[in-house]
Amino acid sequence: MSKAQLFPVPSMSDDERVRVFRRVFDATGDYEGMEVDAYVIITERYVVVLDTMLCPADVVAMMSFVTDELAGRMVLCVDSHADWDHAWGNAYFTDEQNAPIIAHDYCRTRLLSQEAADELAEFQQSCALFREVRLVPPTITFTKSMVIHGGDLTIELKAAPGHHPDQIVAWIPALRLLLAFDAVEYPLPLMDDQRCVPDMFTTLEQLVALQAERVLCSHGKSTSPQLVADNLQYVREIERRSLLLLQKHRPADDELENASTLINYPFDEVFARTNEGIDRTFYAQGHEENIRSVLHWLMEK
Numbered sequence: 137m138s139k140a141q142l143f144p145v146p147s148m149s150d151d152e153r154v155r156v157f158r159r160v161f162d163a164t165g166d167y168e169g170m171e172v173d174a175y176v177i178i179t180e181r182y183v184v185v186l187d188t189m190l191c192p193a194d195v196v197a198m199m200s201f202v203t204d205e206l207a208g209r210m211v212l213c214v215d216s217h218a219d220w221d222h223a224w225g226n227a228y229f230t231d232e233q234n235a236p237i238i239a240h241d242y243c244r245t246r247l248l249s250q251e252a253a254d255e256l257a258e259f260q261q262s263c264a265l266f267r268e269v270r271l272v273p274p275t276i277t278f279t280k281s282m283v284i285h286g287g288d289l290t291i292e293l294k295a296a297p298g299h300h301p302d303q304i305v306a307w308i309p310a311l312r313l314l315l316a317f318d319a320v321e322y323p324l325p326l327m328d329d330q331r332c333v334p335d336m337f338t339t340l341e342q343l344v345a346l347q348a349e350r351v352l353c354s355h356g357k358s359t360s361p362q363l364v365a366d367n368l369q370y371v372r373e374i375e376r377r378s379l380l381l382l383q384k385h386r387p388a389d390d391e392l393e394n395a396s397t398l399i400n401y402p403f404d405e406v407f408a409r410t411n412e413g414i415d416r417t418f419y420a421q422g423h424e425e426n427i428r429s430v431l432h433w434l435m436e437k
């Protein structure tokens with residue numbers, strides 16, 4: 137892997153202890169041009185690696201930027217959730233580089249699942265990058281919260297279901313910095329299915345209440361705390377328009393194909409306030425799936 141595919145992004149951080157790294161996935165296909173960020177936080181006692189990106193080589197590349205910081209500090213790894221763009225580099229932290237991998241308990245379940253094994257096999261067939269990936273589950277898990285006391289910095293890990301049930305965020309009170317990973321996303325958050333809808337509301341409300349000064353997300357390059365409220369407003373708007381539809385009509389499954397038309401919430405209305413460089417096709421599809429999830433959730437309530 138060339139360095140150009142993974143690089144530090146110092147402009148994303150205003151504290152030198154928090155290092156931001158960006159991985160650009162340039163393979164052709166569904167995820168062409170996808171970008172994901174991960175973090176290394178240097179505290180007095182620990183070097184904390186938050187997310188392992190796509191493969192162990194990604195972690196090798198990230199660690200090469202912090203070698204001078206390793207002496208006298210123990211390395212800890214944190215997975216934000218089990219998705220392939222966040223936790224598939226976990227194998228780096230086995231054998232010689234053995235380190236605890238901390239995550240939500242359900243992240244462990246997901247990484248041990250047949251579904252994850254099948255997904256990896258599929259990715260390995262289409263792209264050589266994934267041949268080195270081994271699914272390594274977290275070794276220390278929690279369900280609600282966990283605190284890393286680094287000495288000069290405290291990192292609070294909090295369950296933040298909504299994108300997926302195993303999603304967590306990292307809150308660093310001293311910096312009023314929220315690492316939201318995929319709990320918040322630009323231009324819009326993505327919900328795995330209808331089970332995630334009520335959790336998404338609760339999580340976004342809790343994250344707004346933190347009153348962060350800076351919010352970093354894994355995708356979309358945003359640092360603005362306003363994005364959390366915007367994401368909440370977006371999901372509420374889907375709910376509002378879905379309820380309007382359901383007052384008149386209960387859609388059958390085949391009608392849900394064009395969910396945004398059904399509730400009259402076109403993607404362009406959401407997309408109007410977004411920057412260039414966002415994968416329009418990907419988020420348009422995400423928007424449709426979000427609406428389907430909300431409608432299913434409302435109809436089953």
Ligand SMILES: [Zn+2]
Nearest residue numbers: 219221318354
């Ligand atoms: Zn992601």
